[in-house]
Amino acid sequence: TTIVNRIAAGEVVKRPANALKEMLENSLDAEASLIQVVVKDGGMKLLQIQDNGFGIAKDDLSVVCERFTTSKLETFDDLKSICTYGFRGEALSSISHIAHVTIVTKTDDERCGYKVSYADGKMKGIPVPCGVNRGTQITVENMFYNVPTRHRMLKNFNEEFSRIRDVVARYAIHNANVGFSLKKYGRDDVHVKTLANSTCVDNIRSIYGNVIARDLMEAKETDETLQLKFHILSTSLDYHAPQLTFLLFINHRLVDAEGLRKELDLLYGLYLPVGTHPFIYISLEMAPENVDVNVHPTKHSVFYLHEEAINKKIRLTIQQLILGKQG
Ligand code: ADP
Numbered sequence: 409t410t411i412v413n414r415i416a417a418g419e420v421v422k423r424p425a426n427a428l429k430e431m432l433e434n435s436l437d438a439e440a441s442l443i444q445v446v447v448k449d450g451g452m453k454l455l456q457i458q459d460n461g462f463g464i465a466k467d468d469l470s471v472v473c474e475r476f477t478t479s480k481l482e483t484f485d486d487l488k489s490i491c492t493y494g495f496r497g498e499a500l501s502s503i504s505h506i507a508h509v510t511i512v513t514k515t516d517d518e519r520c521g522y523k524v525s526y527a528d529g530k531m532k533g534i535p536v537p538c539g540v541n542r543g544t545q546i547t548v549e550n551m552f553y554n555v556p557t558r559h560r561m562l563k564n565f566n567e568e569f570s571r572i573r574d575v576v577a578r579y580a581i582h583n584a585n586v587g588f589s590l591k592k593y594g595r596d597d598v599h600v601k602t603l604a605n606s607t608c609v610d611n612i613r614s615i616y617g618n619v620i621a622r623d624l625m626e627a628k629e630t631d632e633t634l635q636l637k638f639h640i641l642s643t644s645l646d647y648h649a650p651q652l653t654f655l656l657f658i659n660h661r662l663v664d665a666e667g668l669r670k671e672l673d674l675l676y677g678l679y680l681p682v683g684t685h686p687f688i689y690i691s692l693e694m695a696p697e698n699v700d701v702n703v704h705p706t707k708h709s710v711f712y713l714h715e716e717a718i719n720k721k722i723r724l725t726i727q728q729l730i731l732g733k734q735g
């Protein structure tokens with residue numbers, strides 16, 4: 409049976425890291441090759457993301473923060489084959505209802521850029537011309553200023569920052585062609601830094617520290633019967649790393665899959681020496697109609713056809729990789 413992880417669509421943005429994930433996906437949808445994130449107070453005070461993507465047309469600025477405004481869905485049939493990250497047009501709208509949002513953007517078609525602020529989904533005033541390069545900068549300030557209970561719950565800025573770092577790190581590893589950086593506001597130290605056109609392994613090393621080269625294993629395969637393409641990269645990290653680091657992307661979306669994570673944790677426990685810190689990155693690509701991304705607005709949880717068979721395939725592949733190394 410397919411594990412159905414349907415969470416009633418409720419709050420889209422629960423914490424700064426959720427907002428950031430949505431904004432990163434928007435920048436990637438806009439074909440950015442450089443994405444820079446700046447954060448203050450764990451993203452609660454300030455969360456700013458700058459990209460060099462194709463920008464937002466001036467005429468669209470009045471509606472981007474309205475609910476269900478999306479440039480990514482033309483017909484209902486498109487819902488069945490969503491190839492971009494976004495499709496609901498709920499993210500920016502939700503964010504603008506719980507924070508102060510300012511957008512500065514420029515497309516190739518316009519001679520200058522435009523700056524505009526939003527509150528509760530509505531544009532404040534009219535876009536002001538400004539001189540900027542192609543791309544989009546979105547600044548989110550004072551998150552949950554109007555939701556006191558949530559504001560009170562998110563007091564641990566270090567915790568929020570580490571969640572943000574995690575999201576940036578994971579997207580950076582999956583999108584090795586794109587350069588990412590993460591900084592704290594007013595500080596010089598870089599918490600995530602990857603170059604455009606680097607490799608997955610370079611990025612794992614620069615983000616998670618020492619990669620134990622002899623444990624590096626990789627498989628790229630296509631399975632016709634399961635209509636599945638997958639890329640598995642597994643290694644181990646030094647003792648500084650968490651016990652298990654597991655990244656799963658399905659059709660380029662970062663998702664949670666607690667079931668698969670546990671299965672792999674067990675598998676590694678069986679084969680690897682005690683004290684190993686495995687790192688597993690898996691990217692699955694399958695026919696869009698086989699994946700239900702329309703589960704939860706934050707899109708962390710997805711469920712997919714043939715889940716059990718696919719998980720088994722992944723387990724067997726990893727087992728073979730490990731045994732191949734040991735044999
Ligand atoms: P969705 O991504 O589901 O379409 P969002 O609320 O995330 O909805 O974004 C609304 C719209 O704003 C997008 O469809 C896109 O047209 C535009 N947009 C948001 N961020 C960017 C960006 N960084 N670059 C270009 N366009 C963007």
Ligand code: MG
Nearest residue numbers: 430434494499
């Ligand atoms: Mg989006």
